[in-house]
Amino acid sequence: MTSLFSPRVSRTCLSLAAAGVLLGASLSAQAATWRGWNVHPDGYPNSLALKSFAEEVAKTTDGRVEPKVYNNGVLGDQPDAIEQARSGALDFGNFNMGPMGPVVPETDVLSLPFLFKNVEQMYRVMDGDIGKRFAAALAEKNLIALSWFGSGARSFYDTKRPIETPDDVKGLKLRVMNNDLYVQMVDALGGNATPMAYSEVFQSLKTGVIDGAENNFPSFESSNHYEVAKYYSLTEHLIIPECLCVAKSSWEALSDADQRAVRTAAENAAQEQRQLWAERVAKSRAIVEKAGVKINQVKDKAAFQQRMEPIYQAFTDKHPELASLIEEIRQTP
Structure with a gap:
């Protein structure tokens, strides 16, 4: 009878053990x-x-x-x-x-x-x-x-009035994401841009700290902002x-x-x-409309776009290498 501790069996066990280790390492490397x-x-x-x-x-x-x-x-x-x-x-x-x-x-x-x-x-x-x-x-x-x-098209919504022309933004305190370009956008329309954490927007709208904000329909609806901001104007100014x-x-x-x-x-x-x-x-649009939100289509977006030209000029002055890229995007059908 061969002992389990005999050299031959020991070598066999060691070989199997080594193979198992190698197999385990291979599987670990793959997963x-x-x-x-x-x-x-x-x-x-x-x-x-x-x-x-x-x-x-x-x-x-x-x-x-x-x-x-x-x-x-x-x-x-x-x-x-x-x-x-x-x-x-x-x-x-x-x-x-x-x-x-x-x-x-x-x-x-x-x-x-x-x-x-x-x-x-x-x-x-x-x-x-x-x-x-x-x-x-x-x-x-x-x-x-x-x-x-x-992430859809972002539009303005507020508690005061429909936004149909750039002048309708004048004086409104509007929450924007923390990006200088978004601050410049609202400033160019005569509004007061207010960078703010998204989690603070509902209460700020409710208490009048801000008059409005901007976002897409799903966010406007799922955040319940439509409960306090009853005007949603389809400016569609940002598509990111x-x-x-x-x-x-x-x-x-x-x-x-x-x-x-x-x-x-x-x-x-x-x-x-x-x-x-x-x-x-x-679905979100239907929900907010049913809740009484007044949605208006902006008929003359060109008027808003014209107010943005100084922003584009400042951007390309700072990044001249990106001017042709902007033009290519704008010219894409």
Whole structure:
């Protein structure tokens, strides 16, 4: 009878053990759990599309990549999340281009008011060669843009009156996101721009600290701002794309085949998000109209656009290398 401690059996056991260690290391190297950032709540169009992205990636990579999306901004606010993704602490995220400017100055172009004709034109721009140029700029900052989401058209809403001409903005205290371009936009219309955290807007509208704000229909409705601001004017002054971006370090760790699978899943997620967004806009608009909000279509947007020319001039004076890009976007049919 051969002892378990005989040299032959010991060598066999050691060989099997070594093989197990190597196999375990191989599986560990192939499998990666990705953490993803998303500011939106469960059930929001972006959140649903990101869920589909995660499921498709896990399936098409045979579990080598297992994305997990953290909604509601629980992993930090967007500026923090961008930095985490750039450093590789986060693997991916759905980022709006509005706050991206401090990291990627070229993306400030996308925050210029009245840059795009409408949402569909924005999609055509971002899906084409111009979108690839923005993606290249993001890649230089360690963010790989795989596809472009929409966030609708932002319009003004307030507690005082409909906004039909630029002069109707005069004297209104309007909350804007913390970006100099948005402050300049309201100032150019004669209003008083008030940068403020989004969470403070409802109470500020209710107490009269501000007269209004600007946002898309889903945000206007889901935040309950429509309960206190009864005028929504379709200026559609900002149409800002969002990216589904992957950390460069996470991207480069993938095989070519898995990179293709992840990119395809991101492109599919973008198409789903756009469709879901359009449906949500219609639903949100119906809700606020039923609640008594007076919605007016701005008939002469050119009058608003003319007030923006000094902003464009100052921007191109500061960034002359971006002047041709702005013109290309404006000329895209």
